[in-house]
Amino acid sequence: MKRYLILAMRRAQFDLAVVPRHQAFLDGLREHGRLEMAGPFGDKSGGAYLLRAADLAEATAIAHADPAHVSGGWDITVYEWQAH
Template identity: 80%
Template sequence: MNCYLVLAMRRPQFDPAVVPLHQQFLDELRGQGRLERAGPFGDKSGGAYLLRAADLDEALAIAHRDPAHTSGGWDITVREWQAR
């Protein structure tokens, strides 16, 4: 499995009610062994998580199921990350 950094940046139309759904999604990924780390940015502009997936297509498919993405309130960017 490869590592992918998922950036979730809040848009102006961000709905705070989505946050618990997003956190539940991350908990499910953690339970599947796919989530390495996750957390919000200190300025409340969004957050990031480190995802394990076979390839970029799978990482995108997973990240696009995130309620942060499906709600339309956050911009999601996925990058392969070769962390050391």
């Protein structure tokens, strides 16, 4: 498994009601051993999470299933992260 950094940046039309569903989604990833860490940015502009996936296509598919993405209120960007 490789690591992928997922950036979730809030758009102007961001809906606060999506946050609990997004957090539940992350909890599910954690329970399945896919999520290493996650958290919001201090300025409330969005957040990031570190995901484990086989490849970029799988990581992108997982990130695009996130209610934050599905809601249309957040920009989701996926990067392969080669942390040392």
